[in-house]
Amino acid sequence: MASTVEVLADAIKESGTPFIVGHPGGETVELMDAASQRDMRYILMKQETAGAILAATWGEITGSPGVCTSTRGPGATNMVNGVAYAWLDRAPLIALTDQYPGATLETGQRQVINHRAIYDPITKWSTTLYAKSAQQQIRRALRTATAPTPGPVHIDVPAGETTAEAPEMKFPPDLRQNTLSTIPVEETLTPALDMIRRAKRPILLAGLGVLWDRASAELVGFAEALGAPVLTTSKCKGVISEDHPLRAGCIIGGLIERDLVSQADLIITVGLDAVELQPKAWPYGTPLLSLANTPTLDALVPATLEILGEINGLLKGLRAGIGGQGEWGEKAAATFRTAVIDALNVPTKGLSPHRAMEVARAALPRDTIATCDAGASRLLVVQKWESYGPREFLTSNGLGTMGYAIPGALAARLAHPGRPVIAFAGDGGFLMAVGDLHTAVKEKLPIIVMVFDDREIALIRIKQELKKIKRFGIELGGLDWVSLAQGFGADGVVVETEGQLTDALQAAVKSGNTTVIAVRIDGSCYVDQFNALREL
Template sequence: MPTTVEVLADAIKASGTDFIVGHPGGESVELMEAARERGMRFMLMKQEVAGAMLAATWGDITGAPGVCLSTRGPGAANMVNGVAHAALDRSPLIAITDRYSAPEQAVGLRQRIDHIAMYEPLVKWGTTVDARVVRQQIARAMRTAIAPAPGPVQFDMPQSETTKEAGQMQVEPSIMPDTLYPDPDRARLRKVVSAIDAARKPVLLVGLGTFWDNASDEMVKLAETLGAPVLTTSKCKGAIPEDHPLRAGCIIGGLIERKLISEADLIITIGLDAVELQPKPWPYTTRVISLANTPSLDGLVPAEFEVVGNLKSLLAALSDQCSGGSSWGEKSAATFRTDVINALNTPAKGLSPQRAMEVARATLPRETIATCDAGASRLLVVQKWQSYAPREFLTSNGLGSMGYAIPGALAARIAHPDRPVVAFTGDGGFMMAVAELQTAAREKLPITIVVFDDSEIALIRVKQELKGIDRYGVGIGGIDWESLARAFDADAAVVETENALQDALANARHTERTTLIAAKIDGSGYVDQFNALREL
């Protein structure tokens, strides 16, 4: 009969995830061995937080929960930030933490932390693995992790349970059930259809729920039916191809999008999760219709109608039932895009971050997948990089954690081994994940990393300047990028001009090695850009 870890490994593989990542402890080795016997991959990460971010991003891209693990005590504590990312960025994840067996846990002190209590505020469900019911536990974990809104589940795995014979069930639960959604009732949609048809200038605000139901195509069709401009959250870049004439840009919770949204006579939010928005009161008095796959519990968006259901079915039904809209969408979207470009075109001495992004998008292939770190440069990456399909732009937005871009890029490379992957990060965010360069080399996951080297934590410097505080405590600088890359068996280029950046990116396309490109930028325009786009 199979053991506990064999049941877990079988379930993980059956879900569509054929690897586990993390930094293991003594209690993890039996699970690793069970995975190896099933042809699964184990990737040793250098930091537990990076492992959790990688696994969470795999969950974003594929819909199957990523799986990460850590040793007890310090490993479990270090993994918290990665699990927090999965929680606030709505990523399906199963996080496994080693634990002493029950007698040692009851009386021991060394490396003993109450993992369940520590993770409880962050996870959708946490439990201690028990061989007698492990089949039911893993089935519940899979369903909980992927159910809207997706998120993390935590397993505490005592040493005593790993090789015990797993309990039997008369009927074993399905790991990833095939869920069917009936078509919406046309009569019950009549009020919503009437409200939409009455609008002359509707605007769509699109959030993560659109991805959870694989409803991007249906969202675009509704936008085309209504002639409505589309604003997405930063996590939803690519939900509408960003060269589509109705694509306006990204919601960043700032001043610049208020002109467009305030001109609308109806706001239709689609799968919008409040965690994607800035923590500010809703600034619009315009009528709102919410289309969502989970009810809103926070009350942030004051919707007159809230229609809850599978978005793929719901949006298709609305496209069929709504009459054609006005032609205001393309013009208003184009005006918004121009306003953003003008706001970002600040003067610079040397290579500006905005021009660096324009060069990168012009040089890299259309099918490139991009990841983006938190920091001052994120504002520019979000606005300047264009994505053309769902989940081709990956970032930490709900948590907004630095150190995301590199593990996120590794996940993208695993999911799409034949497509180019680029990670955009500041020098501060890069240093938080620098050890994973070794993971990229060892696991043969070549990625291109573009580091915006401004020798500082620029976002904090911007806030200091806006508050009239002298620059202090934010300097980095002095990094020998080429030597650093060489130490991790990666290629490197240090660039200071647009032409040099273009050449470095082009060269990186033709190698199967990780390439680190340090772009020496002038970030002096950040303050004006933030003032133009968003209140701080």
């Protein structure tokens, strides 16, 4: 009869995740041993938050839930931000925390924290693992984490339960729910088709549900049948290739996109999750058709009609009944793209962050996967970097956490070992995850880290400037980037010109080593760019 940790390790591997990540505790060692016996990796991170972000990002890319671990007490509280990432960025994750056995938990004080009370508000389910019910709990955890809306599940693992025998449960062998998607017939879609057929200028707003149902190809076909421009959320960059003539750009919650959306006579949201939008009132009175795989309960985006179902099936069913309703799409999309470019092209004395992005896109191969940190530079990366396929651009949008880019890039490297991976980070966000440069080197997961070195926490400086508050408490600088990178076993270079950046990026791709490229940028353009693109 298998032990609890053996059942758990088997389930993780069978679900499609061949590794566990995090920082171990005393009770984790039995799970690590079980994983080792099954030829699984344990990737040691330098901070629990980064471990959870890596695991969650793996879950986003592959659909198989990532698994992260922490010790009890301080390890569990340290991991909270990474689990919050999975919660608000809708990523399938299993977060395991060590815990004292029941008697000690009820009577002791040192390192005693109620983990489930902490994680309950930011998980889809929180449970304590017991050997007698382990197989059912693990099966439920996997199904809960991966079912729309995807998200994290927390499992507290008490000492004493890890090596106890776990009886076989009389359930079907499938760990995750098998589902059969259907295509609705035209008659059932009549109200939606009537809305679409009346529209002359429809626009599509694509969100995370497109990715959950792997509906990128159907979305593009639907847009082409309508002749409609497509705006995506930042998490969905690439669901329509960003060199497609109907691709307009990204929804950023600013004034610049309102001109385009306000011209439409029908808004069609496809898998849009309100967590992807800025927390502002919906600004449009245009009729709105929502295609969703989960009911929209928050009432933030007021739909005239919402159709529930698997996104692929809904798009196929609707596409069969329409064609050529809109002819404005390509022109409207091109006009919007030009407006964004004009708004970003603010003159600077030194190398501008937006120009650095253009150089990076030109220098790197088309199949490069990019991750992006939070901060002032994120707005420019989202607009200037082009992605050509789904899940080729990875960022924290729902939580908007700094420290995302490096662990996110490590997840991308694990999922796509043969493709270049670049992490875009401000100097502040980079320093929050700098320790896992060592993980990249030790685990042989080479990534390129491009740091926007503006020597400050630029987003806060922007807010200070807009509020007419003097600069205070935001200065960075004084870093020896080359020595820092080399200290972790990585390559390091500092660049100040477009030519130097091109050379450094091309060298990094060829080297196969983890490389830190610090780009000395002139951030004086940020305020004008933010004013043009987004309200602060």
